[in-house]
Every structure is written in C-alpha cells, then in structure tokens.
Amino acid sequence: MKYVNEYRDPELAKKLLERIHQRSRKHVRLMEFCGGHTVAVFKHGLRQLLPPNIEMLSGPGCPVCVTASADLDKAIALGKLPGIIVSSFGDMVRVPGSQASLQQARAEGADVRIVYSAQDALEIAQENPDKSVVFIGIGFETTAPTIAASILRAEQEKITNYYVLSLHKVCPPIMKAILDLGEVRLDGIICPGHVSAIIGSLPYRFIADDYGIACAISGFEPVDILLAVEMLVEQIESGQPKVEIAYRRGVKPEGNPAALKLLDTVFEIGDADWRGIGVVPASGLSIRKNFEKYDAAKSFEIDAGPTREPKGCICGGILRGVSTPLECKLFRETCTPEHPVGPCMVSSEGSCATYYEYGTGVEKPAWT
C-alpha cells in the first residue's frame, strides 16, 4: 500500500537504529502515548532493538481503555431502556462494566449494534424512526470530529431520533495531568499521529517549554517511529526540547482547520472521567447547549447504579505508566483476550492485549 510500504523498509529502519545507537548516551525514558504506537512498537520488535539506555513506556492513549467504569455503566443502562438502540465501536461492546458488558446486556435483550462509523449509526436511526438510536461517543480528537459531523448531518437531514453519549476526551490535558502527578519521570513523549492530524503540533508546546520534555509526533510504521525516537534522542542529548513532526505526510503544524471548526461548533471543553486517573478538568468534550437535543446525557434519565472496579485489575496503573501488564496477577491467568477482566485486555490497542499478542518486548524480532 502506498504511503505504508515505504515506511516499513528494513534498510531505512536499520540505518535509523544505527544513528540512535551512536547518538544516545543518557539513560532516558520515552512514553509512547498512543495505543496504536504501542502495538507498532511491539509488532515490529522495536523495544528490543533500541539501546538498553532507552526505556519505553506505554501511555494512556487508548480511548476504550480510559473510559471509566461509571461511564460504561451509563451506556449499559441506556441499552436497557425500552425503545433504545445503542450503537458503538466494536471493542467498546466487550469491556466489562461494574455488573456486565454491553455484549452481555445484548444477550439479555438490549438492542446493541456494532458500527464502523458514526455514519452507520445515523443510518440505523433513519431505518428505525420509531426507536431512539444512541451512539456511544468514545475517542480522542481523531474521532470526535467525525461524531460532530454526524450530529451536523442529523441536523441538516432533520433526523430527530439520533443521540450521542459524549465520552470524548482530549489529549494534551491528560499529558499535563500525568506529568503533574509526578509518578513517572519522562524525558520524551512520542505524540499521537492521528490526534495530531486534527490538532496539529502547537498544543504540545507547553510540554517542551514548561516541562523541558522532548516531543515528536509519529506515524504508525516502524520507520516513522524510529525517526521520532531519533528526533527525541537528538533533542535530549543536545538539551533542546521542542515539538517536532516525524509524520509530515499526515500532520501539519496547524492541524486540520475544517475538522477543528466542526469540533468547536458542536462540542465545548468539559471535565472527563479517566479510568485509573479520575476526573480531569477540561480534558473532555461535551455537546454544546444549542445541540443538546442530540445529547443522550440530557435526553434520557440514566440510572447506572453504584460503580465497581474489577477486583485485582491494575489497568489504572498501566494507563498512568507506573505498572506494566507483567506486574498484574490476572494477566494471562484469569484475564485473556477471550475473557478480559479489564479494558486494556479488551481493546486491540490496550497494553495488556499487546503484551499478550506480541510477547513481553524482550525477544529479538525475526526481521533483523
């Protein structure tokens, strides 16, 4: 595939690795924020190929994983109301809430539909005019504009039975929250590629300017990630933290103005509840007042009951970068992709699912 294969070239990857090995001297800790990056790092065996003084940590960049149990319980409670069809992206359906998952709610009679796109949820609404269709809106800045677009289309086409439960979250504030918690010392952050396709590179400036931490926005192929690591190493070794873009084919410094305008039209910044972290001020997106007729949280009485976290699950610590799946007693024992206990094992981009699928990050990859 064009714009993919070129960035999987083993020769380019080897040269970048050589440069990283030559230049890197300090012991550094880099966080790949995005779950998609964690998968790519593990799939291509990049951790094992980096010098031992470069430590890689996985961050909270998996929207399914960071959805709080309380919010998931609300989605399940909505599904149990009469006359409602709940629609959601696939992984979300399997995450266990306090009592059950959406999948289990479906087995008990709730109408739960998995969709690929918010456009599909709109079509379900059009095909079922006597039902209310609630889309469980999860995702970061990458996905939220698509949900905003679906609400605007509902407005234009006068679709009155379409609702969104907005659980959307934004990335720079949670990066700040993790840095302010002070639980992990970071020297550099691999910033998310497709979030940045929307927001650009400027919103990360405070990380370099105020915290002195190097930033590089990366694509998702091995050469992209190694180029980002090389940029981070150079910034750290020269003592000049800044925000660089290693994914210039997809990310412009100013982001995507059309998508940002759509986001701002439909959503406003609000608080969000992050699994393992708690409520972080100004880290989520709420539906604006003039679109509140599409807001499921305001249109339905939701009684989700008390929240319970899965016993023994350490997804919270894993999402904050303070623990790894290998430290969890449930990992591979009672918690597996077939029978997940916590969300990081459900999502294909969750750290636990990635460790389960691709190994522990110490085996040398075959392509070298």
Added chain:
Amino acid sequence: MCLAIPALIKSVKGEQAVVDIDGITRDVSLQLTPEAKVGDYVLLHTGYAISVIDTEEAGETLKLLRQMAEASL
C-alpha cells in the same frame, strides 16, 4: 482506535467520495477534508477522511532518510 489508513480518492459527489484501499472500494465522507479531490490520498478513519496526505512532504521525508542511509554506508 485512532487507526487511519491511506486511501486513494476515485470519485467525489458532494461531501461523499469513493476511495480505493489496496483494491477495496468504499464510500467515505469528506466533511472533514472539503479540500480533497480526485487523485488525492487521504487518511481514512471510521469512514471519514481526516487529512489529505501531503505528497511533497512524504517525498521529502523519504529523500532525507535515503540520503542519510547512503551517507552512513
């Protein structure tokens, strides 16, 4: 979750386009990339084009990487 893949725009009708992804065609929305036109590659995320791939920047990045590889031979 934030997965997006390159797709080639084959035709455009209003805010909708037909794209080719390695031989598979599907309808996508151009609501977020109104500037996209036939022949452009876009990054496709959950049925929406979220960014038009900058072919010049892509070429430039690869050129620099290849120069670097040759220089260190």
